Amino acid sequence: MKKFLKRFFLVLIVVIVLVQIPFIYRRYQTGKLAQKIGESQTQRIERAEHIFNEYKGIIHAHTSLGGHSTGGFDELIAAANSNDLDFVLMTEHWSNEFDTSALTLNGVYGKTLFVGGNEVDTADSDRFLMIPGSADAASFRNGPTTAFLEKTRSENKLAFVTYPEKLKSWDSNFDGIEVFSLHTSAKQINPFIGIFDLIWSYPAYPELTLASYFKRPDANLQKFDETAAKRKISLFAGTDAHSNIGFHLFGDDAGNKLINIKIDPYETIFRLARAHVLIEKDKQLTREHLIEALKTGRSFIGFDVFGESSGFSFVAESATGNHFMGDDALLSDGVRLKINSPNKARFVVFRNGEMINESADVSDLVLNVYGPGAYRVEVYLDSLGPPFDKMPWIISNPIYVR
Numbered sequence: 001m002k003k004f005l006k007r008f009f010l011v012l013i014v015v016i017v018l019v020q021i022p023f024i025y026r027r028y029q030t031g032k033l034a035q036k037i038g039e040s041q042t043q044r045i046e047r048a049e050h051i052f053n054e055y056k057g058i059i060h061a062h063t064s065l066g067g068h069s070t071g072g073f074d075e076l077i078a079a080a081n082s083n084d085l086d087f088v089l090m091t092e093h094w095s096n097e098f099d100t101s102a103l104t105l106n107g108v109y110g111k112t113l114f115v116g117g118n119e120v121d122t123a124d125s126d127r128f129l130m131i132p133g134s135a136d137a138a139s140f141r142n143g144p145t146t147a148f149l150e151k152t153r154s155e156n157k158l159a160f161v162t163y164p165e166k167l168k169s170w171d172s173n174f175d176g177i178e179v180f181s182l183h184t185s186a187k188q189i190n191p192f193i194g195i196f197d198l199i200w201s202y203p204a205y206p207e208l209t210l211a212s213y214f215k216r217p218d219a220n221l222q223k224f225d226e227t228a229a230k231r232k233i234s235l236f237a238g239t240d241a242h243s244n245i246g247f248h249l250f251g252d253d254a255g256n257k258l259i260n261i262k263i264d265p266y267e268t269i270f271r272l273a274r275a276h277v278l279i280e281k282d283k284q285l286t287r288e289h290l291i292e293a294l295k296t297g298r299s300f301i302g303f304d305v306f307g308e309s310s311g312f313s314f315v316a317e318s319a320t321g322n323h324f325m326g327d328d329a330l331l332s333d334g335v336r337l338k339i340n341s342p343n344k345a346r347f348v349v350f351r352n353g354e355m356i357n358e359s360a361d362v363s364d365l366v367l368n369v370y371g372p373g374a375y376r377v378e379v380y381l382d383s384l385g386p387p388f389d390k391m392p393w394i395i396s397n398p399i400y401v402r
């Protein structure tokens with residue numbers, strides 16, 4: 001019996017060691033990836049200035065104020081400032097007792113502009129980000145989506161769909177869709193695989209460990225393209241920062257946890273996916289101008305964890321001048337798309353969701369347009385190797401050719 005036990009434990013140790021090997025290799029690969037990203041940053045192509053200032057920030061952030069979160073204001077402000085974020089759109093959960101959008105961060109703290117918004121539900125079980133928020137945020141759950149959208153529209157607020165996979169009212173008149181959610185992405189990590197990455201890769205490379213699980217949101221982009229083919233709409237990536245996702249193995253939801261590691265501190269999660277917003281140079285970065293630009297679709301998604309995406313540009317030239325993301329251009333004026341990226345990459349151009357051009361290893365592309373439709377671009381950094389040849393670095397908003 002003793003001999004058997006000895007043998008059993010020996011085998012167990014061998015198995016435990018063998019199981020680590022792929023995760024040790026993944027750590028090595030993540031280190032290589034970090035090196036490649038570092039190198040690519042030294043090869044950035046600086047672009048000539050255009051008529052916009054580009055601002056980068058975060059859409060969809062919670063604190064403990066709205067529940068479901070353990071994050072505090074100080075932690076959030078410090079993370080926004082150290083990440084050089086120009087803005088953060090706060091989206092506190094509603095409360096029956098008080099106006100969470102008024103109590104959350106509003107105004108400029110350090111170098112970052114904060115806008116207090118709400119995450120709201122409607123009786124149709126649709127979920128939206130409303131920016132700015134309001135004292136009646138809790139009441140929308142008693143009415144239909146149409147009533148919510150009418151109200152936000154009359155008050156010139158931003159109404160963005162969050163959790164589009166659960167949206168029922170696709171025909172309603174919202175401003176945009178959260179095509180990618182960091183929260184949803186992190187929740188999909190298999191905890192039994194994730195725990196080993198957490199041990200081996202996360203301590204040295206927290207952002208890249210989380211980013212290695214990113215997948216192109218095929219279904220959400222398809223729904224976006226279907227909608228954009230019919231009407232103007234904008235896309236964005238939501239951070240849905242709660243500062244509360246942890247691996248709490250061997251514990252319960254009451255907070256008794258033997259192993260409890262928070263994997264989404266604001267500091268880490270603010271480096272992953274950002275909204276890059278274009279505002280005319282003669283305008284200041286204010287709440288109103290930010291909302292106006294996001295409503296128009298004058299923005300793109302940058303998964304900046306793979307490299308700083310600032311400087312990307314997507315413009316349609318025609319006889320009447322330049323048209324930018326969110327704009328209309330007339331086919332009869334002769335339209336040419338011009339795409340510039342701050343690093344050499346693969347450009348994929350879509351028309352109403354259908355791929356019409358793919359160009360590898362380029363930083364500039366000019367493309368003649370022959371048909372009407374919503375045109376948008378995805379940029380891929382194939383140089384980072386798989387799986388990043390399938391996960392975009394940049395996703396633009398559309399230009400609409402009529």
Ligand SMILES: [Zn+2]
Nearest residue numbers: 060062119240
């Ligand atoms: Zn949320």
